Amino acid sequence: MSIQTFIQLIKSNLLLILAGGLLTAAAYWLVAQQKQAFTSEALVSTGIISSGSIRDTEGGKSVDRDYAQNELENLISLATAHKTREELATRLLARYLLLDQADRRWISTAEFDYLHDEVFTADIWALKDTSYASTLANLTAQRDAATPNDVQRLIYSDEVYFGIEYLQEKLKVYRRGNSDMLQFIYTTTDPAICQQTLNEFLGLFLSKQAALKKSQSSEIASFFAAATAKSARSLKDAEARLLQFRVQNNIINYDEQTRTIAIRKEDLEELRFKENMNLQSVEASRLRVEKELGNRSALSEINEGLLTLRQELNQVAIQLAKLEITNEEGVPAAGLARQRELEARREELKNQMSRIALKSYHFDQSPQGVNTQKLLDEWLATIITEEQSQAKLGVIDQRQQEFANIYSQYAPWGSQLTELQRAISLVEEEYLENLHSYNQAMLYQQHNLLATNLELIDTPYLPIGKPDYKRFLMVIIGLLGGSFTVFAIVLALAFLNDSLENPAVVRAKTGLEVATVLPNRALGRKTAQHRTRQEAATAQAMALLLQQIKVETLQKDSTPRLILVASTRQEEGKSWVAGQIAQLLRAEDNRVLYLYPIESGVLPVSSHKDTLGYQMSSRMLDAERIQDLDIFGQIEPYLELYPYIILEIPALLTGKYPLPLLRQFDLTLLVCRANRSWEEADQQALKTLHRAARGPIRAVLNGADRDTLAAFMGELSTARSKFEWLPIPQEKPYRYDL
Template sequence: MSPTDILRLLLKNWKLLLAVPLALGGSLFYFTRHEAKSYASETTIYTGIASGYSLTGNSESDYFRTSNAFDNLLSLIKSRETKEQAACYLLASHLQLKELDATQLSWASLSRMRALLPAALRRQLTGPTLAATQRNVTAYASANDTNELYRLLNSHDPVYSVEALGKVNATRINSSDLIKLELETEDAAICRATLALTTQVFLAEYRSLRMSQTAAVIRYYEVESEKALKRLNDAEEKFLVFNRDNNIINYYEQTKYIAGEREYLYSDINKIEMQYAGALASLAAVDKKLAGRGASLLSSAELLRQRKHLESLNTEIANQQLFARQQETDAAPRTQQLQVQAAETVLAIRTTLNDHYAQLNSVEGIPSKGLLDEWVKNMLEATENKAKLEVMGRRKGEFMAEYHKMAPLGAMLKRIEREIDLTQKTYFALFTSLNDSKASQQNNELTTNLKIVAPPFLPSQDKGGKRLMLVAGGAFGGFFFVAATLLGMGLLDKSLRMPAVAQAQTGLPVLGLLPAHPTHPFKKTKKPAQASKLRDHSYEHAAAEHLARQVLRRVSAVPARPFVAGVLSPLRQEGKTTVVQSLAHSCNAGGLPTLALYPEGTDAGPANDYTRYYSPAQATLHRWNLAELTQPRAADVQLVLIEFPALLEATYPVTLFPELSLVLLTLKASRSWKPTDQQAVADLRAATAAPVEIVLCGVARYDSTDLIIPIEKSKTA
């Protein structure tokens, strides 16, 4: 459909387009005349989530973390638990009232609350204080799912139900740290009280939720830290007992010292063994030189006793020197004393040798005194080294015993130290986490302390109802619905509603049209002048004149007389009689003598010289031609109009078709073009060579402008 067709369709149904919106708007205006007043209030809360200050300084700007925090906060406000608790607190505050308080609720709301709950139940729930009443209401509502309060909370009550508390709208103000809570109710005092209680409940729940998270973590770390500390103390006590039982002061220094002394001892032993071996060899050489002559002297009892005493003194001196170095003690006085005694013993030995000297020369001629001195020297060196070797041998055994003792202690000490280190690290990690959790708890105490920037106010004026908006919306919706329905029907309409559509669907030219309610020209009126004036300026008259002009143009183009026009239709009641009547009247009025032939049974007025009736059955049976059908005929008739029966419903005289000069196919504008119609037209064309043109009947004024120009417009032009 083109925009012109759409406009034409809407103008055609302007009454419907106007009536439906007016009816809907009027109905809504009437049914909303008792609309309740509405009061709105709001409160603003500062959260500090996005840019607040904490123990660690200013909060970092993290879009996703901030958005998640605000989502959690808004979800908590809209949660069922918050709404239920706020509804219970609101009911408790109203039950606590002994008399009407306009700042809490209106008289109508108080009466309504008393009607909702029996007096006995109200007395049962009311406590000595508001807190006690709140506890009673909460406990009674959660006791079971069949009592009055549970049903009230889960009903559609506009004040005390969860549904009513769900009307609290919570939103974040742009990208700030502020949250706005809004509510709209029928009672101004209840509106403010509901917002205040909702804020109170969700702030407490938010703080409890945040604090409970860190409290559980802190309890865990405290218990684990105590266990770790006990394990650390047990490991350190084990370490202390181990060191005490094994005489360990510093294991690593002790083992280092023992290893060093061992190496030093081994070095001294090797050195002294070499000296001792040399002294023994020298002493053996001297004994050989002395041969048997000095044997008696060297083996005397006195000299043996002195040698034995010297050996014991040298052993003691070696012990004192070795222990003094290992034990790091000051043994110099004792060592000096022993050395003095040893020197005295050596002097005594020399004296003994001098006293018992018997021979002066050796076998080789070496003086015996010189050999004795050399013997004494080697004897002293051998005795001294022997004593040192004996002492060092004992110390070597002691070092080996100590070495074998300390070696396995290292592995055990390492295990104990590793246990202490692991336990200590575990304890430090738990203690650090405990401190972090306590800091987080303290930070939560600071950050969960939300501030009410703007408390809810008591609205003094109502917002104004939605009555006008509902009326306007209903009227607009009705108009839109009707217009959409009309357009939909127009798009789905397959009827021959206008000349252009009829020509496109049938493939036949449209000669003319008649209106939906044509004026019958042959009917007389009481006021002929006035009726004629109305017809001259009407759409019906313009359509009839247009059709007559088209036929007259065809008549004037054919010189033979009379001009025969057949009026046919595929079905009955498609306007054939009206077309013949209109053409006959217009042509006779225009000076063209016209004969109209109607099938018997047609109500076309009385028969006369220009109006006659015939029998289609007889004409078909006897194969009448035109002359037989019109006999007798007025001599001056120049146009013959023959109405035929319906092509698809009755028998019609086919013998008349060859004599037709024009075929007028009348079609109702409200019908659709079907294949049977197309076949009937094909049969018609096969029976006559006359052109077939359409006369569209029942066309609305708005659908005829592409073919008919009203007379008043043409005159103006």
């Protein structure tokens, strides 16, 4: 891009460049007229990552990133919750309702007057009380009322300072980096209100966080405390039932007692077996002795005399047997004394029985010659032993019956005792589990209570307003920045412009020489001066084109001189160009035949008898002569009578033109619009035209701007306006085109 083109680009878009800068500066100036904003910040340490935990019992400590992220998000959600902003707005309203005058620690004088005159209505003033708590209660009641009121309209709005929508926009909570700290930022138009609002918000946030954590952990601890107490009562009841069962049934150690009973039962069975064997032996001995004594009558007399003693001996033997069996199970010293007493009585009864037996026998020897005294002693011994064995067997049988009764009692006691012990085991397990859970809940509660102790690192500060020295500078920067941005866009569009804007581009892209450059026939305002200047430019351009036509056809001596007017695409302006050529040639007293294509069968009204249309048909495509065209009208039989014949054909890219006819033309004019790009399809159509045409091909650049005209034709002879350099919109320079 040359310097001249660069300057011309700036000139043609100067208004647009200045407008962009002015709009940018105006937008900044309007924003700068607003009230100055003040920002206060606060920093709170949550201790989620950095602080220790009461549950950390090991030396090392690992950080759960997901847990930390979740806790921080919960804190941010609590701080930005609708309920929190609602309560904050109510508290702020109560605070500023109680102010009787402006206090620089709370509010500026201008904002105090604004609140009293514009924000606080009579209904809101009526809620003011003597204390902050009562005023807050009144406002809260109105805020939660079912019927609409001024408090609700103020809080649930975007009103400055008190509207929850305003607080949502201006009050922000962020996590600072990857730390466990939360940053609170509030921006508003009054520095004192900015600081106090942030203070009130932090107090509300910390209290809500502590209450939330405490309620969460208290509910868990209370649940497990109740469960532990219930399990403890159940355990005591189960142990009481077991104790009552043991006391009622005299059970000290069920397993040992049952084992002892089983052992004693086996011992009794063995003892009975031995005693029964002994009794059988004694009975046999008694019968043998009685047989040896022989005197049955004497023995009967002795048995009758010994009956009482034998009965008493039997009773003594029974008691001794009981004591012996009891002694094996363990008896006190009193039982041993009784045993010695009974043994003495037994010996005494034996002696008595011996004396009675000796009195009953009057012979010294038995029939077998055995000493009677000796036999009687043996007989008495067997009698006594037999009585003792029978007594012992009776005691053993009685004891076995007692053990059978004990067995019948202990059998169900075992299952009942197992059931009671199993119940105690289950209740004890439940109690221990609940106790462990309760301890964990208490540990978690203490952990939460420690975790809720958020530490305020940076308290909200009072923002100080500074003079806005940069405002004017920013306006200038906005002006320059806007202008430069628009200029950069215009420059980029100029570099990216791929249109056929001037003859140099046409030559570079098409390879054709430009015969003339036509102006845009509808540039801007329809003033007389402008029309005069445009008509002069058009006349000069057509004069150059006419001169070019004559030069290119000068070598042909015969007539007619054939001129082909074409374009690669539709609406390029070739119809207008062909009509102007015909008009100018006729103005020089030349008879010109101008033929143009017609798609439909309707023939348009022609302004000249030699301006005729021809039908676009399949026959037209194979025409080799002018006469082969389906012309609407009468032409001379001898074409030599026409010095010039101008043929307009449809757009080359349509393919609807007489290709064999093209080789007869002496000059081809290819009309191109200046505001379109040259595509590959256009180039292919031009190649086809080169191969079909015989004469030279020249380009006609249509719709060029004023600078291109000036560069191609020089200064126009008409007077120039002082506003000529201003850019004016374009219109199409043609009537119809195919």
